[in-house]
Amino acid sequence: MKVYIETYGCQMNVGDSEVVLAILRQVGYSRCEEISRADLILVNTCSIRENAEQRVFGRLDVFRQEKLRRKGVIVGVLGCMAERLKEKLLENKAVDLVAGPDSYRQLPKLIAAVRLEGKQIDTLLSHEETYADISPVRMDAEGVTAFISIMRGCNNVCSYCIVPYVRGAERSRDPQSILREARELIAAGYREITLLGQNVDSYCWKGTDGTQAPLSFAALLEQVALLDTSVRIRFATSHPKDMKDDVLYTMARHANICKHIHLPVQSGSDAQLLLMNRKYTRETYLERIAKIREILPGCAITTDIIVGFCEESEEDYEKTLSLVEEVGFDGAFMFQYSERPGTKASRTMPDNIAPEVKTARLNRLIELQNHNALQSNQACVGQTFEVLIEGTSKRSEAQLFGRTGTNKTCVFPAEGHHPGETVTVRVLSCTSATLISEIVK
Ligand code: 5AD
Ligand code: SF4
Numbered sequence: 257m258k259v260y261i262e263t264y265g266c267q268m269n270v271g272d273s274e275v276v277l278a279i280l281r282q283v284g285y286s287r288c289e290e291i292s293r294a295d296l297i298l299v300n301t302c303s304i305r306e307n308a309e310q311r312v313f314g315r316l317d318v319f320r321q322e323k324l325r326r327k328g329v330i331v332g333v334l335g336c337m338a339e340r341l342k343e344k345l346l347e348n349k350a351v352d353l354v355a356g357p358d359s360y361r362q363l364p365k366l367i368a369a370v371r372l373e374g375k376q377i378d379t380l381l382s383h384e385e386t387y388a389d390i391s392p393v394r395m396d397a398e399g400v401t402a403f404i405s406i407m408r409g410c411n412n413v414c415s416y417c418i419v420p421y422v423r424g425a426e427r428s429r430d431p432q433s434i435l436r437e438a439r440e441l442i443a444a445g446y447r448e449i450t451l452l453g454q455n456v457d458s459y460c461w462k463g464t465d466g467t468q469a470p471l472s473f474a475a476l477l478e479q480v481a482l483l484d485t486s487v488r489i490r491f492a493t494s495h496p497k498d499m500k501d502d503v504l505y506t507m508a509r510h511a512n513i514c515k516h517i518h519l520p521v522q523s524g525s526d527a528q529l530l531l532m533n534r535k536y537t538r539e540t541y542l543e544r545i546a547k548i549r550e551i552l553p554g555c556a557i558t559t560d561i562i563v564g565f566c567e568e569s570e571e572d573y574e575k576t577l578s579l580v581e582e583v584g585f586d587g588a589f590m591f592q593y594s595e596r597p598g599t600k601a602s603r604t605m606p607d608n609i610a611p612e613v614k615t616a617r618l619n620r621l622i623e624l625q626n627h628n629a630l631q632s633n634q635a636c637v638g639q640t641f642e643v644l645i646e647g648t649s650k651r652s653e654a655q656l657f658g659r660t661g662t663n664k665t666c667v668f669p670a671e672g673h674h675p676g677e678t679v680t681v682r683v684l685s686c687t688s689a690t691l692i693s694e695i696v697k
Contacts (some may be wrong), residue, residue, distance in 0.1 A: 258326035259285040260294035263395075264312060265302025267492070268452055269335055271405045273300045274392030276334065276360050281393055283364040291322050296330050296367065301337035303418045305594035309337055313348075316697035320350035330370050334360070339379050339422040340598070346375050357408070357423055358382040358435050361671050373618030388433035389442060398648050400676045404444045405429065406476065407453040412495070414522075415533045415600035416565060416593060419454060426454070428461050431476050434634035438480050447644055447676050448488040451480065456491050464595035474502040481510040488644060488661070492518045496544050497535045504551040515552055516586075517661040519544065520560035524579030525572035528565055531605065538579060545583055556662035558587035563621055565593040573617050580624055584630050586662065589627045626688045636664065640682045640696060643668075645675045660691075668693040 259280050263273045276298065277287055288294055297319050302308040312333070319331045332353035333345050339356035346354060352370045355363060356379035363368035366376040386408055394402060410419050411426040438449055440675075453459060459473035473491075481489045493516055494503075507513045519541075523529055526537050536544075548555050561576060580588070592614040595607040609617075641660040649667050656670045658679075667690055668681050681693035 257285045257295045258288040258293050259296040260288055260291050261298040261300060262315065263300045264308060265300075265304065265336065267403050267450065268405060269300050269302060269452070270395065271392065271403045271452060272335065272357060272360070273298075274394055275387045275390050276300070276363065277393035278364055278499075279360055279397075280484075287393070291319070292326075294322075294329065296332065297322065298332045300332055301333060301335040303336040303340045303422055303596065305591065306596075312337055316348055316350040323350060326467060330367060331653050332363075332367075336418070336422040339381070340418060341361055342379050343377060346377060352376070354379065356381065358385045358587070360387070383425055383427060386427055386429040388429050389436065398675075399446060400644065401448040401450065402441050403450045403452050404434055404441070405453065406451045406456065406473075407459050410454040411458070412455060412535075413533055413600060415531060415605065416562065416596070418596040418599055421598055423454070426458065428459050430464075431461050431471055431479065434476065435479060435483065438483055442453045442484050442487055445676065446487070447678070448490065449480065451489070451491040453479065453491075454493065455495045456493065457495055457500065457503065472500075472502065474500065475659065477503065477511065477513065478506050481506075481513050485510070485512050488512055488514055490514045490516065490663075492521050496521065496541045499544055501547060501551065504548060507555070508551055514661040514663065515555040516558070516661065517548060518558045518560075518671060519548075519557060521579065522560060522562050523565065523568075523572065523585075524576035525568075528568055528572050528576075531601075532564060533600065534564075538575065542579075542582070554588040554662070556664070557583065558589075558663070559583075559585050560589045560591070561621065562591050563617040564592050564609040566601055566607060566609070568593075568609055568617075577621065577624060580628065584628050584632065585625065586664070587629060589624065590618060590621050630686070630688040633664065633688060633691060636683045636684065636691055637686055640680050641666065641691075641693075643679055643681050643693075645673060645677050645679060647675050664691055665689065666691045666693045668695055671695055 261273050263269050285346040301312045310534040323329050330352045331350050333351055334355050338354045358381050359378040362378045369376045407428045409424040409426040456473050521541055595602050606651050643658040644664050645656050645658040649657045655667050657667045666681050679695045680697040682696045683691045683693045685692045
């Protein structure tokens with residue numbers, strides 16, 4: 257039996273798709289990359305913004321065509337949209353199966369039931385499920401980099417965000433199972449591991465019998481880094497209200513922990529941060545940035561920003577621009593606010609920024625950020641960096657690409673080198689997204 261799986265949304269979802277493949281493998285499914293050969297078509301979905309959901313509905317139309325062509329094909333919707341829309345998704349003619357993020361162990365049972373009785377759904381959320389015992393089937397078996405989920409769910413209630421509703425309460429995964437998975441990856445030849453959680457700084461393992469001292473994220477990070485000092489370690493995402501100095505000191509102590517922190521700020525205005533329920537201020541965010549720069553000079557800092565959130569005035573927006581200017585982020589994901597039904601904002605605040613104002617604000621912000629990213633990259637020209645080679649460049653077979661520890665993408669002539677190797681490159685020129693380089697060692 258063949259399963260085809262398409263994944264939308266964050267890295268967490270990629271990790272979940274790998275868990276799903278492992279669960280299905282146990283009952284005889286292997287992965288295929290063409291819809292036309294699949295007995296089971298799965299789409300692992302994202303609900304973070306409306307356009308993410310629209311894209312999936314478009315795909316469901318395509319899957320429906322495939323079902324009309326070939327009798328017996330089963331189509332399942334997994335992930336955050338499954339959890340958010342529940343039965344409503346079963347009304348879609350393409351959909352046979354709906355399973356939320358904590359229901360993947362039920363998939364074999366649900367698939368069998370679809371064959372016997374038709375449409376099936378399981379969207380029960382759990383307080384315990386971490387899929388700790390499952391060794392994910394990697395999307396990229398020959399890969400260089402891999403993710404490990406160290407926790408699931410989220411206990412923050414940022415007022416704009418659907419995540420806590422679709423991924424449930426926060427729970428940390430047993431560190432022994434995390435270390436086991438990391439060892440398996442290292443033994444399989446992976447050269448970089450990214451530890452994933454919605455809010456890694458609140459990782460806390462208290463054991464199962466109440467006798468252990470709690471294990472913090474910094475302690476876990478250190479244990480993973482010590483497994484093999486030639487393997488790079490990354491992590492995401494950090495939260496400005498929770499990121500402690502102990503994580504920064506741990507990063508400073510271990511050369512193999514990449515010097516990059518993704519620290520979403522969302523807005524530079526205290527009024528907006530309060531409405532967003534982010535639980536920090538512009539000032540305390542900037543203090544965190546100063547601390548990173550003090551303990552980890554040269555550490556790259558990236559962020560997420562939302563423009564056009566409820567009640568955002570020109571003044572609020574200008575404060576975001578000035579913060580972006582002040583910090584000089586190495587990279588940023590920037591979004592227009594998209595109201596998500598069920599969130600605190602959708603229930604209690606008006607989505608009152610006109611779409612064209614949102615778009616104009618986003619465009620101006622992107623322009624500013626691109627300018628900053630270009631400046632940050634230009635400062636790298638002439639310098640040398642250690643780069644882990646991840647693959648061949650999309651544009652040319654003769655070119656390889658990889659990233660610096662600070663998460664900057666470098667492209668350079670292959671000269672007989674291969675993915676998985678670490679090389680030293682010198683930067684010759686740049687764009688706002690890429691460092692054009694050559695191998696020096
Ligand atoms: N609208 C727009 N962007 C959002 N994000 C989260 N929820 C929304 C929303 N409703 C952004 C935040 C978050 C990133 C993953 O997505 O910036 O950090
Ligand atoms: Fe990931 Fe959030 Fe999208 Fe779910 S809604 S896939 S948790 S980004």
